[in-house]
Amino acid sequence: MIVFPTSKINLGLRITKKRPDGFHNLQSCFYPVGWGDVLEIIPADEFAFSSSGLAIPGDAGSNLCIKAYNVLKADFDLPPVKMHLHKIVPIGAGLGGGSADAAFTLKLLNERFSLRLTVSELEEYARLLGSDCAFFIQNRPLYCIEKGDTFLETEIDLSGYYILLVYPNLAISTAEAYAGVRPRQPEISLEGQLQTSVDTWRDTIHNDFEDSLFPKYPILAQIKRELYGAGAVYASMTGSGSTLYGIFNAPPIVPNQFLDYSVWQGKL
Structure with missing residues (x-):
């Protein structure tokens, strides 16, 4: 079986608090976009994982697709499978590509082997893999709080708009990005600001990571302009x-x- 894990954009991103567990609380609307990878999982005599496309850094055993298989295998009698990931979404790009791969692995295994896990149960397994992973279980616009893995409904609909994504071949690790943020509680709710016309967002909707990363990497501010x-x-x-x-x-x-x-472009 083959699936096509997508990616996401953040419509606003506010870092509101550093948590005792070392993570941060945030406010953001996650919105799925079509730039995606290709994942195939088939039964096999023994477990195997391979990849093509963009090089994936680190030990292959640490890949989130493998971790997704293992968290389910701990609770279910999963047979061996052969997994192949064709990597297209850039890494360290803020698009959640690896998180999507993990979530789609969970969903595909659930379907292929009739595990009968509910959406909520799949989200719980996804939370074990990373903060962004749970979003890709439903893979629809959601207002995200806490670590980004607690969801509220949103009526935001960008249907009819077009999007252009630009990755300047610059990978930024999560640790590097968070090292420069200064958490603060916003005076006005991001959720409320997002209810206004998209034409007004330029003056109101902001990604807090821009404050520290734009001075460090001027090319980012230039691309935005x-x-x-x-x-x-x-x-x-x-x-x-x-x-x-x-x-x-x-x-x-x-x-x-x-x-x-x-560069990737498409219709939202």
Whole structure:
């Protein structure tokens, strides 16, 4: 069976508090986008994992797809499988690509082997793998709080808009990104601000990671300016990574200065 794990953007991201467990509380709307990987899982005589496409750093045994298999195998009599991941979504990009791979592994194993896990149960397994993983179980727009793995319903719908994602071939680790943030409680709810017209977000909706990462990596601020110059009604960095996105009223024309970067565009 083959599935296509997607990625996500953050519509606003506020870091509100450092937790006693070392993580941070945040406020953000996670919104799925179509830039994705390819994952195949088939029964096999013995377990095997392989990958192609973009190189995945670190020990292969630490891959989140393998960890997803193992957390289910601890509770269920899963047979061996062969897993192949074709990696397309850039790593360290703030798009949640690895988290999506893990969540889609859980969902695919649940379906393939009739484990009959509910959405809530799958989310609990996903939370064991990473803060962003649980979002990709439902994989629909959700307002996220706590570590990003507690969800509230949202009516935000960007259907009809177009998106351009620009990854400047610069990987930023989660640890590096969080090292520069200063948690603070916002005076105005991000959830309420997101209910306004997208045309007004430029002045109100902000990703807190931009405050420390833009001075450190000026190319990020430059790309954001160029997205607005190309006609975006709203532009932002997504997550704690280095990808910038622009939301457009019509299919955007990719500026020449982006051609040396990894770029994806589509309809929301």
